[in-house]
Amino acid sequence: MTGLRERKKQATREALMTAALRLALARGLENVRVEDIAAEAGVSPRTYNNYFSSKYEAITARHTDRVRASVAALRARPPGEPLWEALTEAMVRPWAEHAGTTDTAPPPELLAGIRMLSEEPALRAESLRVAFAADGELAAAIAERVGADPARDLYPSLVAVTVTAAVQAGVAHWLRADPPVPLVPLLRDCLRALAAGLPAPSE
Amino acid sequence: MTGLRERKKQATREALMTAALRLALARGLENVRVEDIAAEAGVSPRTYNNYFSSKYEAITARHTDRVRASVAALRARPPGEPLWEALTEAMVRPWAEHAGTTDTAPPPELLAGIRMLSEEPALRAESLRVAFAADGELAAAIAERVGADPARDLYPSLVAVTVTAAVQAGVAHWLRADPPVPLVPLLRDCLRALAAGLPAPSE
DNA sequence: CAGAAAATTTGCTGATCACGCAATTTTACC
DNA sequence: GGTAAAATTGCGTGATCAGCAAATTTTCTG
Numbered sequence: 001m002t003g004l005r006e007r008k009k010q011a012t013r014e015a016l017m018t019a020a021l022r023l024a025l026a027r028g029l030e031n032v033r034v035e036d037i038a039a040e041a042g043v044s045p046r047t048y049n050n051y052f053s054s055k056y057e058a059i060t061a062r063h064t065d066r067v068r069a070s071v072a073a074l075r076a077r078p079p080g081e082p083l084w085e086a087l088t089e090a091m092v093r094p095w096a097e098h099a100g101t102t103d104t105a106p107p108p109e110l111l112a113g114i115r116m117l118s119e120e121p122a123l124r125a126e127s128l129r130v131a132f133a134a135d136g137e138l139a140a141a142i143a144e145r146v147g148a149d150p151a152r153d154l155y156p157s158l159v160a161v162t163v164t165a166a167v168q169a170g171v172a173h174w175l176r177a178d179p180p181v182p183l184v185p186l187l188r189d190c191l192r193a194l195a196a197g198l199p200a201p202s203e
Numbered sequence: 204m205t206g207l208r209e210r211k212k213q214a215t216r217e218a219l220m221t222a223a224l225r226l227a228l229a230r231g232l233e234n235v236r237v238e239d240i241a242a243e244a245g246v247s248p249r250t251y252n253n254y255f256s257s258k259y260e261a262i263t264a265r266h267t268d269r270v271r272a273s274v275a276a277l278r279a280r281p282p283g284e285p286l287w288e289a290l291t292e293a294m295v296r297p298w299a300e301h302a303g304t305t306d307t308a309p310p311p312e313l314l315a316g317i318r319m320l321s322e323e324p325a326l327r328a329e330s331l332r333v334a335f336a337a338d339g340e341l342a343a344a345i346a347e348r349v350g351a352d353p354a355r356d357l358y359p360s361l362v363a364v365t366v367t368a369a370v371q372a373g374v375a376h377w378l379r380a381d382p383p384v385p386l387v388p389l390l391r392d393c394l395r396a397l398a399a400g401l402p403a404p405s406e
Numbered sequence: 407c408a409g410a411a412a413a414t415t416t417g418c419t420g421a422t423c424a425c426g427c428a429a430t431t432t433t434a435c436c
Numbered sequence: 437g438g439t440a441a442a443a444t445t446g447c448g449t450g451a452t453c454a455g456c457a458a459a460t461t462t463t464c465t466g
Contacts, residue, residue, distance in 0.1 A: 005413070005462055034452070044416050049453060083403035125332040132331055132371075133324075146403050151379065158372045158393055159401050165368035168335075169361045176354065190361060197400030198362050200286035200349050208433055208442070215443095237423070247445050252424060408466090415460070423452080431444070436437105 013051055013061075015041040020058035021113055029059075029120050056126040063117060064130045066094035071134055074141045083145055084195045087159075091167050092187050099183045106183075115175050131168065135160040166190045216254055216264070218244040223261035224316050232262075232323050259329040266320060267333045269297035274337055277344045286348055287398045290362075294370055295390050302377075302386045309386075318378050334371065338363045369393045 019040035023032045034055050038045040052058045074090035099106045099114075117123045139160035143150035150156045170190040174183045222243035226235045237258050241248040255261045277293035302309045302317075320326045342363035346353035353359045373393040377386045 003463075008462090009414085033450095046416055046418090046454095047414085050415075053453075055452070121332075121336075124335075125328060128331045128335055129324075129328040132327075148404070154372070154376045154389075154393070155401075155404060157376060158369060158396065161368040161372040162365045162397060162401070165364040166361060169357070169364040173357045173360060186357075190357070193361065194365060195401055198358075198365070198398055201351070201358060206434070211433085212443080236421090248423095249425090249445055249447090250443085253444075256424075258423070410463105410465080412463070413461085416458085418456090418458105420455090421453090424450095426449085427447090429445085429447105431442105433440105433442075435440080 012041070012043060012047070016043070016048060016051055016058050017061045021062075024059055024116065025109070025112055029116070029122065054126070056122055060117060060123055060126045060130060062098075062113070063127050066098070067131050067134045069094040071137045071141060074138070074145075079145070083142065083159075084191065086145065087142070087163060088188055088191045091163060091191065092184055095167075095171075095187060096184050105180065111175075114171070118172055118175060128168075131164050132161070135164050138164065162194060163191065166194045215244065215246060215250070219246070219251060219254055219261050220264045224265075227262055227319065228312070228315055232319070232325065257329070259325050263320060263326055263329045263333060265301075265316070266330050269301070270334050270337045272297040274340045274344060277341070277348075282348070286345065286362075287394065289348065290345070290366060291391055291394045294366060294394065295387055298374075298390060299387050308383065314378075317374070321375055321378060331371075334367050335364070338367050341367065365397060366394065369397045 016037060020032070020037045023036055023040060032055075034048050035045045037055075037058060038048045041048075048058070052061070057064075070090050070093065073093045074086060077086035077090060098110060117127050135157070139157040140150050142148075142159050143153065143156035146156070148156050167187060167190065170187045171183070174181065174186055177186075219240060223235070223240045226239055226243060235258075237251050238248045240258075240261060241251045244251075251261070255264070260267075273293050273296065276296045277289060280289035280293060301313060320330050338360070342360040343353050345351075345362050346356065346359035349359070351359050370390060370393065373390045374386070377384065377389055380389075
């Protein structure tokens with residue numbers, strides 16, 4: 001199934017992603033041109049745009065993959081499982097694989113990459129774009145799971161979009177937590193709070 | 204307070220906003236150049252970029268204003284008011300002013316403009332960017348209101364971001380509702396559901 | 407294994423965008 | 437009125453992104 005052609009394409013994509021991230025971390029985002037990324041990955045600039053349609057897509061590609069993985073993970077959860085359990089596991093999984101579920105501190109390079117996503121305005125915008133571009137899919141998966149009509153019922157899309165947002169908030173909080181806290185339990189807390197309601201703390 | 208200078212600037216900004224929107228609705232977004240918008244508004248192309256730093260900003264400027272108005276509205280609510288009441292009123296207000304709180308159908312041109320924001324990918328991205336760019340402010344206002352530390356407590360930013368998302372979902376649902384439903388009560392429902400929790404319907 | 411077919415890479419080109427800079431025009435203030 | 441501040445404008449530059457067609461690489465078929 002995986003001919004040489006497919007493997008090469010994946011390798012090129014991977015090379016472009018890591019080249020883009022590496023250069024952006026080393027020099028700062030605005031000192032990296034598409035031409036540089038392509039050179040670093042060993043392809044022509046024109047080929048870069050066959051893989052990514054903007055300068056920023058390559059850098060956020062890992063995030064894009066995480067988002068897609070979450071949707072796929074939700075679809076893969078057992079059908080009988082309660083919605084919020086399935087949703088929580090699905091949203092958490094890609095982050096658990098990257099940032100470690102336990103007390104192992106995440107590699108600083110990975111952390112710097114994720115931090116850049118939320119601090120560089122252009123990358124933050126791109127991350128939001130991909131996260132919410134996928135939430136039609138997410139809403140559809142939720143609708144399927146609870147037996148709703150995604151076109152007529154508000155519930156699936158409301159859950160999809162707020163869950164996406166809650167994960168954003170969790171990651172942002174994780175990035176600025178001092179002392180550091182493990183990400184996965186934090187995300188679980190966010191989703192638990194979202195499911196249970198968000199009444200004001202002191203009332 | 205409002206000298207001629209300020210008034211002219213506002214007028215130019217307004218002219219650029221309406222020119223951009225009008226042209227985009229008439230010809231389709233990708234058939235409008237910055238040059239066209241500037242010409243329609245009677246200024247030079249260079250001046251366009253003194254007001255807006257991208258081609259899409261002018262078109263989403265009304266949305267930007269709504270977002271900012273919501274934050275300001277939250278700050279303007281009486282301090283003793285319960286959080287979710289204040290938050291709901293603040294988020295709803297700019298939409299009420301535009302889309303009408305009652306059974307008066309919104310002007311079709313306005314509706315087409317808002318629809319374009321969620322259907323054109325570039326505009327959707329821009330809308331998300333401005334909405335979530337403001338949510339630091341929103342979180343700060345929430346924190347102030349509940350007496351939390353926005354840097355250390357997760358609650359304010361979690362509420363800010365999910366409220367922003369819930370409004371997005373509400374507007375999106377409003378746009379595709381058939382038969383049409385009034386927007387403001389719909390938004391109230393979204394926020395009420397968010398505050399109260401989002402358990403799966405059938406469990 | 408040879409050669410055709412299909413997919414990918416690449417260079418070239420053009421349209422557009424966004425901004426720095428300096429000159430010009432417009433507004434504000436005394 | 438005259439000067440200082442602010443806004444507009446034109447010009448030039450660098451960069452992004454996509455269409456197109458040629459060249460290269462991989463796959464498929466006899």
